[in-house]
Amino acid sequence: MLILYLVTVILVIISFIINKQKTIKALKIAIKKFSKIMPAFLTMLILISIVLYVFPQELIIKYLGIGNKYISTLIASLIGSITLMPGFIAFPLAGILHQQGVPYMVLSAFTTTLMLVGIITFPIEREFLGIKITIIRNLACFAIAIIVAIVTGFVFGEIGI
């Protein structure tokens, strides 16, 4: 994280030394883009704060820990698609789920959709890439996540042929 700040500051300084006008233009672009996207970010933050309230960790643990593994995989992929979590929350949570005996297949569906599919990030993605690409990309990534989960199930011997 610190490295990122350092690199950015150094790049801005170098850019400024080489060409003052261009650097100011770059910073203006940054501010303009940032302020333009703020409403979408705000929407996303509001959505995520509510979704995480509706699906707290205890609930996720409860629902993924029980019952048929195929149904759990499906539920996991849906929760993963809807919610958004930073890795430092998601993977420890997956670790806890694993200790409770949740199959790797279910965890794979959860973490992969969490990373690849973003219903919460929809407002931002649409803003940058357009609505058509957003829908197609998310659908394709959902399918990929399901395939990954199934292969994971095979590899760990959780589903037989």
Added chain:
Amino acid sequence: MKKILKISIFIFYFLFIGFSLIFHLESGELIAQNFLSFAFSMLKIVPVAFVLIGLFEVWVKRETIEKHLGDNSSWLGFLWAILLSGTTVGGLYVAFPIAAVLHKKGAKLSVIFTYLGASAICRIPMMIFESSFLGIKFTLVRLLVSLPLIIISSVIMGNILTKTNYAIARH
């Protein structure tokens, strides 16, 4: 009209949060907590990302991007996209603006899709973290299965959209 609706939802949300904090309503307090922790983790990354995007836009020539990531670029374009994604921090919300600016500079759609997919699944710090909780085997299976699928689907989606002359709205 849509804007008014949006603003009134924003206002309602923050009124609810304010009300909950004053009267100690548990649901509102938890929602506020979620909001702040996410806002904080995003504000740490997003402004920096936009400064880098700004610099990228003024300094990197369109020809360079077109040559390496554009319509006539080789398979190396995909490799660049994956390598670039490995260093992306944050998550998809950082990758979207980067993808948009790459496309604006002439990168083809299939490369953009590959970049987006790869930045979701193969950010290096995230993979290290993942394997420490779920084991290296889990991470490897996920990576080795998803990455080829990401590339294949990106090529298919990119080609179809390019053929139908789809253009991303300019921002």
